[in-house]
Amino acid sequence: MPIPDSLSDPSETTAPPVSAQDQQSQRPGLILAFLCMAGVMTFLDVTVVNVSLPSIEKSLNISEASLQYVVTGYGTILGGFLLLAGRLADTFGRRRMLQAGLVLFALASLTAGVAQDATMLIVSRCIQGLGAAFIAPSALSLLTNTFAEGPARNKALGVWGGMSGMSSVVGVILGGLLTEGPGWRWIFFINVPIGLAAAFAAPFVVPESRSEERRKSFDTLGAILLTAALVLTIYTLGQTIDVGWATARSIGSLAVAGVLLIAFVLVERRAESPLIPLGIFxxxxxxxxxxxxxxxxxxxxxxxxxxxxxxxxxxxxxxxxxxxxxxxxxxxxxxxxxxxxxxxxxxxxxxxxxxxxxxxxxxxxxxxxxxxxxxxxxxxxxxxxxxxxxxxxxxxxxxxxxxxxxxxxxxxxxxxxxxxxxxxxxxxxxxxxxxxxxxxxxxxxxxxxxxxxxxxxxxxxxxxxxxxxxxxxxxxxxxxxxxxxxxxxxxxxxxxxx
Known part of the structure; x- marks a missing residue:
């Protein structure tokens, strides 16, 4: 006797419901394009300002000493916070940190575009660097978790690598075109709608991803020591171009950075939930x-x-x-x-x-x-x-x-x-x-x-x-x-x- 449809095993007659996250993971091409777009924003801003520096100097009457911080402020904060941002992404959610970085980057771009003096512009560039520090590792880790290790990931990394390499050069070209066109402020304004739109679209494009291990506590002291050491190191390396290596300023700064790194290692050895498990090295x-x-x-x-x-x-x-x-x-x-x-x-x-x-x-x-x-x-x-x-x-x-x-x-x-x-x-x-x-x-x-x-x-x-x-x-x-x-x-x- 045939079994009525209403009593048959649903697993044999109907497909399981597809979650929103599963639907997202079935669109790898869209995810890759979105993540590369986010990464390109951060890579472009490393070089897009370089061509505009003479115009910025004239417009805001900035001294040459202050002008260099428009460039180095971004790179210093970006480099100093990358490791912390990557670990926060693992802990609290990679998409969430990506969204936070995009919003921060966009708002800092707005304040940079309307800056009326050197201080406002330099502070905005530093905040841009902080936003970029959250975007870059979050986007890259989402990419590697979306594409399994092997051919799929290799191709995705090929696109990421190609885009990152080209964006630094495109930044120089774009900076020149915008500066000679609508003006230098537009090298920053252009980021605002793109960054905010990307932050809004992220939940509809990229599935959330975080470490399955729930951390008992966050290594706050380790985070402070490591970030301070990296910021000081990268800042000092940039300054040696002007002040030289064999100066009390350079030697002292690098020595302090070394002490901070040693203190970080000692803290990590004893931390219950270390920011960076030293065994990874x-x-x-x-x-x-x-x-x-x-x-x-x-x-x-x-x-x-x-x-x-x-x-x-x-x-x-x-x-x-x-x-x-x-x-x-x-x-x-x-x-x-x-x-x-x-x-x-x-x-x-x-x-x-x-x-x-x-x-x-x-x-x-x-x-x-x-x-x-x-x-x-x-x-x-x-x-x-x-x-x-x-x-x-x-x-x-x-x-x-x-x-x-x-x-x-x-x-x-x-x-x-x-x-x-x-x-x-x-x-x-x-x-x-x-x-x-x-x-x-x-x-x-x-x-x-x-x-x-x-x-x-x-x-x-x-x-x-x-x-x-x-x-x-x-x-x-x-x-x-x-x-x-x-x-x-x-x-x-x-x-x-x-």
Whole structure:
């Protein structure tokens, strides 16, 4: 006798209801686009201000000493709070912290846009940096938790790496266009509707994600010590360009930062719920990936900082022309990241990373050999294409290594670590390159005796020294990368293979 439909087993006749979170997880492309958009906002603002500095200085009558804090204030707070923000995202919810960061970033952009004096603008930039510190690790950890380790994550990281690499260059171009168009204030105003709209849309696009382990308490003391140490370290590295290394100010600041880091380690050893479980640094791949990130981003930021100066001070490019000169580099960086996302799955992370850094070294050596009358098409462009391809290829395997074997509960911590390494590496690279390069400036100026051609040659020599520092940073990165194990992911199940 047939069983009536009303009495049949519902599990056999009806599909289980699909939750909103399940529906969200079924839209990985939309999630990836949304997270990359959030990340791009933070990356753009690292460089978008650079081209606008002369206009800001004139408009607000800011001194040169104060003007540098418009740039360094953002980077210092961003780098100092990344680890704390990543851990807060693991604990209280990654989407929640992403939304908080977006709102904070948007509101700070508004106050920066309406700033009437240096103080208001610098404070707004620092708050922007704080918002960005919550956005970056939250978005990256949501990405790694959305896409399983393997081909899917590799492709997603390829898009993330390509977008992050291109956005720094796009920031220079966008900053120039907005400054010469509606005015410098619009480099900040443009963030307001985008940030607020993204914060509102986040619950409809991205599922919430947090550590399943409920923390008994929050390591407040550890958070204060670590954040203070990182902020002081990154700030001091930036200041060495102006005050030098061998000064009481620099030595004292770095010594205090060292004491704070030692105190942090002692606190973490005894903490019931440590902010950063120190055992995470016993993971060879994670630790080495972060060291490579420090060195590689030392090269990256040195490249952008000194290549911009070279083009404007030696080749007499305008700010807009300088920004547009980077456009092919941005494009090939994205292409390189796309290629790497495929190769990491088919080959392994290690050889792809080594190859990428090797291309980066070759490109930096080409920049090192540029003459004072370098032609863009035949000399500058080939160097940019080579180094851009190398950086794009390097970004993806570096991120893959940084997250390899990471538990979902630690995604925010891993994202905070790699982001902090990148930020600190950039500051360290520029600080060392500037110290070495500018140490010869006075001697070369005396040699030039004011002769325009000799001054151009003297400046070229200074920038050559900076580029060779970038080469040595990249050489260090490739040597560390060679010691990585062979990380290869299965093309089918996403499980790491030896």
């Amino acid at each position: 016993r993971r060879r791949v994670l630790t080495m990936a972060n060291i490579v990130a420090i060195l590689l981003f030392g090269t990256l930021v040195t490249l952008f900082f000194f290549a911009s100066l070279f083009m404007q001070m030696v080749l007499d490019y305008s700010p807009i022309k300088t920004g547009l000169a980077y456009a092919p580099l941005a494009l090939v960086t994205g292409v390189g990241a796309g290629i790497a996302s495929q190769l990491v799955t088919k080959v392994a992370a290690k050889p792809v990373l080594v190859a990428g850094i090797a291309f980066t070294i070759a490109g930096m050596l080409m920049l090192w050999r540029l003459p004072s009358d370098a032609a863009y098409l035949t000399e500058v462009l080939p160097a940019f294409l080579t180094v851009g391809l190398g950086l794009g290829v390097s970004f993806v395997p570096l991120q893959v290594a940084a997250f390899a074997g990471t538990e979902k509960s630690e995604a925010g911590l891993a994202a905070g670590l790699i982001s902090t390494s990148q930020e600190a590496g950039g500051s360290l690279g520029v600080a060392i390159a500037a110290t070495i390069a500018f140490s010869e400036t006075r001697r070369l100026e005396k040699w030039a005796h004011g002769d325009p051609d000799l001054v151009r040659e003297a400046r070229t020599t200074v920038f050559h020294q900076a580029f060779i520092v970038g080469v040595w940073f990249a050489v260090g990165a490739v040597l560390i990368a060679l010691m990585l194990p062979m990380l290869r992911t299965s093309e089918h199940d996403g499980v790491p293979a030896a």
